[in-house]
Each structure stands twice: as C-alpha cells, then as structure tokens.
Amino acid sequence: MALSLSSQIVNLLAALLLLLAFAMLAQRRVLTLIKLFAWQGAALALSTAIVAHATGQTHLYFSAGLTLALKVILIPWLLHRLIDQLNVRWDIEMLINIPTTMLTGIGVAIFAFSLAAPISQMASTVTRSTLGIALASVLLSFLMMIVRRKAVPQVIGFLSMENGLFFAATSATYGMPLVVELGVALDVLVGTFIFGIFFFHIREQFDSLDIRHMEKLKED
C-alpha cells in the first residue's frame, strides 16, 4: 500500500465522482441534479489539477481550468436559467423505481470495473486504477439517460457522460491534446445552447418536456 499522497487523493476524488454519478442517477429533482452536476465538475477539475501537479503535465492545468469555468460555473448557470425560463422545477418521475435503478447501477459498475481491469494492468500512469471508475460513470450517465423521461435530466445525463469520458482520458493517458480538449469543451457549450433552444421548441409543440410525446411524430 505504498501509494503517494497525490494518487491517494485522486483515488478519493474518483470514488467521489462515482458516488456523484450514483446520486445523480437516484435524484428526483432537477434543481438538485444541476447542483450535483456542478459538484461532479468540481471533483473532476480538482483531480485533473492534482494529476497535473503530480506528473508535471502543464497542459492538464489548462484543462482543469477549462473544466472549472465551463462545467462548474457556466453550464450550471445556463441550466439554472433554462429551468427558470421553462418553469420546470418540478419533481422528475422515474421509469423504474429508485432501488431497482440503483441495483442496475451496481451491476453496470461491476461490469465497467471488470472491463477496465485488464486495461489498467497494462497502463503505466499513476491514475490507472481510476479507469474503471471513469468507465463506470460514463455507463451510469448512459443509464440515467435511458431511465429518464424528461428532456432536461436527459441533457444533464449527456453532459455528465462527457465528464466521465474526460476523466477516462485523464486516467488512461493524462488527457487528450489541448486542441482536442478545447474543441470538445466548445462542442459541449454549443450543445447546451442548442439543447436549450430545443427545449423551447419541444414545449411549444407538445406543451410538455416529456419525451414520450415525441413518439407521436412517427409516421404510421
């Protein structure tokens, strides 16, 4: 058990990230969901900064700063404004009940861990053990998108999936090149804007943000 302090902290933050992914999966309220998303971004930014400090990869500082600015401040603020304008601070209903969702989530996490185990054994980064957690949070966000009915939580699930991917990149190869990261960050931001516009259109069309109504669009 001779882990350096920084990698211990990264492990702790990784565990926190996974916990937040589960919390988002089980959360009923949109408002709390956005808060949890912001916390996930904060944990991600902190762990990226610590990895940057531990490995001396300076470009990771930029991605940590980018994560902080974008996913902790800007996007949550945008989402807050959105749900205020859409007037959707209501409770979310779930497709299946929360304990079942959580048990499915545990299954997904175990699957991700066993999938990541051979890869992390080959990797040589200090953060290799967190790859399983990164993969698990991607899959959990995916699960969240599947079980949610309303549009806003689905988008939050999508955004948190990006968090998981970002973390996977950091833990497997110390992050992507800065250009790629900038591009992804911009995409996420633009995506949030477009989703925002979509929300208004969906509501105008169906008087609700429940995506079941979209099935009516099918031509028989």
Added chain:
Amino acid sequence: MTPAMASGVALQVLQSLLVVLVAPLVTGWVNICRAWLQNRSAPSIWLPYYTLAKLFHKDAVIANTASPLFRITPYVLFGCMWLAAGIVPVLVTDLPFAPAADIIALVGVFAVARVFGALAAMDTGTSFGGLGARREMMIGFLAEPAMLMTLFTAAFISDSTQLQTIVETLAHREFAIYPSLAFAAVAFLMVLLAENARIPVDNPTTHLELTMIHEAMILEYSARHLALIEWAVAIKLVAYMAIGFALFLPWGIAPAGDWAALPMAFAALGAKLALAGAGLAFLETLLAKMRIFLVTEFLSTAFLLGVLGMLIHFLVRG
C-alpha cells in the same frame, strides 16, 4: 491459568460490565443533547437509570393470552446485547470471549434479538404488536445486507473477519486515505440509524400509532420486562457505536495485555462516546422522520454505498 489468560478474563469482565452499566448514561447524554438542540430544558443525565430503577420495582402485568415466549424475550434480548457488548472490542482488543464470534456471527446475534422481539410482539395478538413486528422485520431485512457489506469492506482491508484483528490492523497501519472505508462509514451510519430506531427511520420518543415501529413492538411490556428491553436497547446503541469506532476510529483501544494503556483507552472511549452521542442528537434534530416506504430507498442507498466501498477497495488497492 496463566497470568496472561487471567488478565484477559479480567479485562473481558471489566469491559462487559462497563458497557452494560454505561449504556443508559449514553442514552441520557443523547437525550440531553437533543433537548439542548431543540431549546428545551434538558432532563437529568441519570434519568434513564431512575426509569430503570422505577420499572424494576413495579409489578409486571402480562396479558392472559401471552405464551412463555413473551416472558422469555426480554431476557433473550438483554442476553444477546450483552453478548454483543462482550465481543466488540470497546476498551481492549485482547478479549478471550471474542473468538467465539466474528463480525458475521455478530450480525447473527443481532438478528436473533430481532426475531425474538418480533415474535414476542405478535404473541399477544394485539394489532399494534403485529404492525410493529412487520415493520421491524422489513427494516431488518433491508438493513442486514447493508451492514454485512460495510463489515466486509473492513474485513477485506484487514484480511480477517475477527473484529479484534480488524481493529489491530486498522489502528497500526501507516496513514492512508481509504475511499472504500469512507463509503463504508456512511453506509454504517445509515444502518446504525435504522437498526437503533433513530429518527429518519423511526422516532424513539413517539407513541403515535401510525408512525411507531419499535415502540409498537414493546407496547404490551411493563415493569421489569420493559426495563430489561429498554436497557437492551441502550446497550445495542452502545454496541453499534463501538462497532463503528472499531472499524472507522480504532485509535486509543488498548492492545493485548497492556494494562498501562487502559486509562488512555478509557479516556478515548469516553471522548468518542460523547462525540458520537452529540453527533447522533445533531443528526436527529436535523433530519425529519421519513415515510415508511421511503425507508427502502434509504437502506438501499446504504447497501449501494457498502457495495461501492467494497468494489472500490478492489479497484484502487494499489
């Protein structure tokens, strides 16, 4: 009998007696903290002792329909909790009694107490007894897996299911952050609240028909039987706190055969119990009792945290 064994037996007797005698004091302390936090004037810290003494002096009233099981149960409950108090390392890790049961058997001891409590509650055939027993069994069967998962996490870290070995391994390791233990600690706290009929799950002070769980089960008891049950409940709380200390705050417990470390162990135990009691009162003031059907979610969250802790232990081991 060798001197080492004699010292072990002496410590065992000392610890068992200490836990049983101190338990009502801890209950009193929690009540005082709660009263302070809720701006009420606090009762005496000795109140649980007065209540026990009063109950022991009264004549017991037993329903005509009650079977012998009903009479035996208080003694079984008290015995189970006393046994648990003898197994968990509270003051010292060197307990001759401890090899009798590891953590899994310890959960079994609590389960025996629960089954007897539920049977006795249904024995007299009152509706409240049955209601309380059913709810108690529901909570028990949800809390037990979560409890086991929590204990397994600590067992995997120290490669043993013996509580004394776990304490010795965890207390004498080099300092390291264990995310798995943090998860397990939160899960354990949730199980502690549920198992001891504390506020988010059950209100220990209520006698409101629709919400009570534990109180509904013991409504038919009076006098010495009630006193024994109340005492057993107090010991159970201390035993759970002691398990929590053993797993997550193992510092200060005296190692085997070290009488000199005993005063330090006493001080550490007193400080930990005082803090835990105040913390419990704080939590109970902060939280509101939840609907009975939300308990499923509460305890499945605890189970989830326990499982996650265990998985993360395997993942980030090194």
